[in-house]
Structures are given as C-alpha cells and as structure tokens.
Amino acid sequence: MIDIELIRQQPELVKAGMIKRNMQPALIDKARSLDSRRRELLVDVETLKAERNKASKEIGASKDKTAREEKIAAMRAVGDRIDALDSELAAVDAQLDELMATLPNVVEDRVPAGGEEANVVVKEWGDKPKFDFVPKAHWDLGPQLGIINFDQGVALTGSRFYVLSGAGARLQRAIISWMLDLHIRQGYTEKYTPFLVRSETLFGAGQLPRFAENLYKDHEEDLYMIPTAEVPLTGLHMGEILDEADLPRRYTAYSPCFRREKMSAGRDVRGIKRGHQFDKVEMYKFCTPEDSVAEFEQMMADAEATAQGLGLPYRVILKGAGDTSEAAHISFDIEAWAAGCGEWLEVSSISRVGDYQARRAAIRYRPKGGKGTRFVHTINGSGLALPRVMIAILENNQQADGSVRVPKVLAPWMGGVDVIRAEK
RNA sequence: GGAGGGAUGGCCGAGUGGCUUAAGGCGGCGGUCUUGAAAACCGUUGUGGGUGGCAACACCCACCGGGGGUUCGAAUCCCUCUCCCUCCGCCA
Numbered sequence: 395m396i397d398i399e400l401i402r403q404q405p406e407l408v409k410a411g412m413i414k415r416n417m418q419p420a421l422i423d424k425a426r427s428l429d430s431r432r433r434e435l436l437v438d439v440e441t442l443k444a445e446r447n448k449a450s451k452e453i454g455a456s457k458d459k460t461a462r463e464e465k466i467a468a469m470r471a472v473g474d475r476i477d478a479l480d481s482e483l484a485a486v487d488a489q490l491d492e493l494m495a496t497l498p499n500v501v502e503d504r505v506p507a508g509g510e511e512a513n514v515v516v517k518e519w520g521d522k523p524k525f526d527f528v529p530k531a532h533w534d535l536g537p538q539l540g541i542i543n544f545d546q547g548v549a550l551t552g553s554r555f556y557v558l559s560g561a562g563a564r565l566q567r568a569i570i571s572w573m574l575d576l577h578i579r580q581g582y583t584e585k586y587t588p589f590l591v592r593s594e595t596l597f598g599a600g601q602l603p604r605f606a607e608n609l610y611k612d613h614e615e616d617l618y619m620i621p622t623a624e625v626p627l628t629g630l631h632m633g634e635i636l637d638e639a640d641l642p643r644r645y646t647a648y649s650p651c652f653r654r655e656k657m658s659a660g661r662d663v664r665g666i667k668r669g670h671q672f673d674k675v676e677m678y679k680f681c682t683p684e685d686s687v688a689e690f691e692q693m694m695a696d697a698e699a700t701a702q703g704l705g706l707p708y709r710v711i712l713k714g715a716g717d718t719s720e721a722a723h724i725s726f727d728i729e730a731w732a733a734g735c736g737e738w739l740e741v742s743s744i745s746r747v748g749d750y751q752a753r754r755a756a757i758r759y760r761p762k763g764g765k766g767t768r769f770v771h772t773i774n775g776s777g778l779a780l781p782r783v784m785i786a787i788l789e790n791n792q793q794a795d796g797s798v799r800v801p802k803v804l805a806p807w808m809g810g811v812d813v814i815r816a817e818k
Numbered sequence: 819g820g821a822g823g824g825a826u827g828g829c830c831g832a833g834u835g836g837c838u839u840a841a842g843g844c845g846g847c848g849g850u851c852u853u854g855a856a857a858a859c860c861g862u863u864g865u866g867g868g869u870g871g872c873a874a875c876a877c878c879c880a881c882c883g884g885g886g887g888u889u890c891g892a893a894u895c896c897c898u899c900u901c902c903c904u905c906c907g908c909c910a
Contacts (some may be wrong), residue, residue: 450890469891635865651884758865
C-alpha cells in the first residue's frame with residue numbers, strides 16, 4: 395500500500411510511476427476524489443457525533459425528566475442522520491480501500507520504463523562452461539541418471555509435477571542445507587513457518603487481492619498454500635510495533651512454494667523449470683528507512699554469494715518497471731546460466747519494498763528518542779530457487795559419460811558422493 | 819469432536835449501561851536526591867483518523883480480539899466469527 399498522503403501531495407509523481415509500469419494513471423485521480431469525498435463526510439459525521447456525545451453526557455447527569463425526554467428525542471433524530479452518513483462513508487471507504495490495495499509501489503528513478511523488454515543486464519559473473527560434446531538438457535539428463543522421474547509425478551498429481559530420486563533428492567536437500575547455513579553465517583536467523591496461511595497474511599505481503607487466481611486455496615478453512623516464504627516471513631511481525639533497537643531483523647527460511655502458474659500457463663513446460671510446487675530458501679529483512687538501501691545492497695551480495703559458492707555463472711538484471719514486483723521500489727533478478735537448455739534461468743529476485751508491505755501488514759517501529767511510530771521497511775530476496783539451481787548444476791557440471799560433478803561446498807551433505815552416476 | 823473458561827494500553831491486571839477523559843502495577847521517559855549509580859519520591863507516558871496552525875500545539879472522532887446489533891449513551895447487554903486456556907474423547 396502506498397501512502398495516501400503521497401497521492402495528496404505529489405499525485406504527478408505517483409502517476410508517472412503508474413505510466414512507467416504501463417498502468418492506468420487515471421486511478422490516481424479516482425483515489426484523490428474518493429479521498430476528498432471521504433474527508434467531507436468525516437467532518438459532517440464527526441460534528442454530529444460530538445454533538446451526540448455531549449448531549450448523552452448531559453442526559454446522564456440531568457434530573458429533570460421533561461428535559462431528558464426532549465433531549466433523548468432530539469438525539470434520536472441526530473442518531474438517524476449519523477447512521478445515514480456513516481453508511482455513505484463506509485461505502486466510500488470501501489471503494490477507496492479496494493483501490494488503494496491494488497495500487498503498485500512507486501519505482502525508483504533508475505528503474506527503466508516498460509515491461510520485460512526493458513530489463514537491463516547490469517553485471518555478469520563467471521564463465522560459461524565449455525564442452526567437447528553436446529551438453530544435454532536436464533529433462534534428458536535427469537531421467538537418464540535416474541534422479542528425476544517425470545512420469546511418476548504426472549501419475550501422482552498431474553502435469554508439471556515430478557519425483558526426485560536417490561542422489562537427485564539428496565542433492566536438493568544438500569543445497570537447501572548449505573544455503574541455510576550460509577545465510578545463518580551471513581547474519582540471518584533461520585525460521586520454520588507454516589506453509590498454509592490466512593488471507594490477511596497474504597494481503598499483508600501484497601499477494602492478495604492481485605494474485606488470488608495463482609494461489610492454491612483450501613475453501614473449507616479459508617487457508618492458502620504459500621507461493622513463497624516471503625509471505626509468512628512478512629507476517630511474522632504483522633500488527634506489531636517494534637523497538638528501533640530490535641532492527642534490523644534478518645530472517646531466512648526454507649519452504650516449499652505452491653503456484654497455479656495460471657498467468658504463465660504454457661511457458662517453460664519442459665523439465666522442472668516451472669512446476670506448481672518447488673522449494674526455495676528465502677531471505678527477508680525488516681529495517682529502518684535509513685538502513686534500507688544498505689541492507690538491500692547487502693542482500694544482493696548475499697544472494698550472489700550463493701550462486702558464486704555453487705560455481706554457477708550468472709548475470710544480474712535490473713527489471714523494467716512493468717516487470718518489477720508491484721510491492722517493490724526496485725527489483726533485481728539473478729539469472730544462472732544453464733548450459734544444456736542454453737538459457738539464463740531466473741533463480742533469484744531481490745526487491746526493495748520500502749514501507750509498501752509494512753503499511754499493508756501494519757508493521758511499525760518506535761524510533762529511539764523520537765515521537766510516535768514509523769513504518770518499517772522490508773526487503774526480500776530468494777537465496778535461490780531450488781529446481782533452477784538443480785538445472786544449472788546438472789547441466790553445467792555434466793561430463794561426457796553422462797555423469798555430473800557435485801559442487802564441492804555440498805560435500806558435507808552428500809555423504810561422500812562427488813559425482814552423480816546413473817542409478818541402477 | 820464434546821463441556822467449560824477467557825481475549826482490556828509496550829507488558830501484567832481491575833472494570834456487568836452514564837461520576838471511566840479505562841483504576842492500579844510493571845516497563846519507558848523527564849526530574850529531585852547522590853561524587854556517580856541503585857533505592858526512594860515527584861511528574862509524564864497508547865494507536866489511527868479529521869479540522870485549524872508555518873510550527874510547537876489545540877480541538878474533535880474512532881479504537882477494550884474481528885464483524886454486526888440493542889440504546890439518547892456500550893469495555894460492560896445481545897448475535898456471530900476468530901484465537902487462547904482447562905478437562906474429556908480421538909489420532910499421529
């Protein structure tokens with residue numbers, strides 16, 4: 395949620411942001427007119443309520459029966475007018491809230507206007523591997539090694555599901571453990587959260603109402619399966635007022651993620667690139683506005699360290715406004731090179747969210763010495779999405795005989811397996 | 819699943835229709851005392867919104883788990899939902 399005050403004071407700035415994202419700037423004018431109508435109604439209804447409060451107090455204190463009866467009758471009429479104005483106000487409030495809930499965050503100046511086509515490569519790291527044979531794609535390599543079984547996933551659940559087996563399952567678990575331990579060393583506190591959350595929690599993180607159709611829902615209980623650990627991590631301090639001394643808070647969490655992928659139906663259908671269920675290790679920070687740029691840059695470095703540690707060549711992308719998360723001021727993606735399918739795969743997205751989520755989830759802090767409360771700033775980033783990391787490792791580290799070298803850092807979790815060979 | 823009891827400010831906790839502008843305590847902040855600190859004492863201390871003001875601030879409205887209702891007036895009465903606790907049952 396953006397600050398209504400920003401819309402009042404600098405509507406043109408907010409509109410410019412909408413235009414950069416290819417969205418309708420007229421929505422800002424709509425918000426302004428609803429806001430001013432709301433304030434007119436508030437003045438009227440609050441004046442009447444003040445009158446009623448005063449009279450009610452007098453009624454309570456009065457001993458004169460006739461005077462009491464007269465006042466009660468008069469207040470009955472005032473009460474009716476209050477009811478009428480209140481319901482009109484509630485209608486305006488509901489419209490304004492609904493609109494505000496859908497407005498995206500204002501992007502930074504350096505974010506290019508336009509959608510995905512406007513994305514800019516800002517950095518490349520590592521060398522693409524060279525082969526003296528034709529490298530295979532993981533959808534061939536995985537089944538040949540016996541570590542990815544697509545048929546079983548389809549039989550169990552349906553398309554875009556798969557089963558990992560033996561060294562494949564172990565490799566994924568090793569990456570998760572290594573990443574969590576790395577993030578802990580980087581100063582994050584590990585969290586294990588529910589993977590089912592209420593709608594309020596999703597609203598706080600900005601997933602609802604916009605992504606409703608992309609979420610799996612238990613209709614009986616009004617619970618949703620999380621699309622990312624960012625959701626429960628945002629919710630950890632929902633409704634709280636933190637002390638400045640407690641900031642920054644840096645969390646990391648492993649979780650499975652569930653997405654219907656309705657919006658990208660038909661894309662990336664081969665292999666394990668875009669399943670309905672995937673695992674991810676997430677990083678999340680709550681900090682003061684003053685610290686948020688530095689904490690964001692540090693998280694970028696922390697995410698890059700995971701790709702570097704695994705020896706994955708990657709590039710960093712500054713996302714175009716239309717492709718930037720609606721909650722974010724700015725987002726960078728980390729894309730790992732996958733030699734077999736010959737693609738850059740998005741393995742991480744790091745976003746500086748400002749107070750957008752904090753407003754929605756009511757997460758504030760008390761500034762040291764200062765008065766009142768301020769909204770915290772939040773930052774989120776994936777410490778790499780597992781299936782795509784698996785793809786990059788398998789495809790980049792494959793050898794002529796079809797075996798795959800395991801990155802050295804994973805050794806402690808691989809039980810001595812340094813090369814994955816075809817399973818019997 | 820069954821029965822009962824709860825949810826009050828940063829925290830604990832009183833409060834069953836108008837003397838509550840939510841008692842009291844803890845914590846926080848300021849002060850007195852002290853070489854300094856502790857203790858003691860005094861004062862102060864919620865959130866959101868609106869109006870006016872350059873501003874410090876002033877005034878008003880709302881908020882006692884969420885939503886709805888009764889009433890001139892609700893923390894208090896009624897309905898409903900959520901969550902927590904105790905006991906029983908069932909299951910891992």
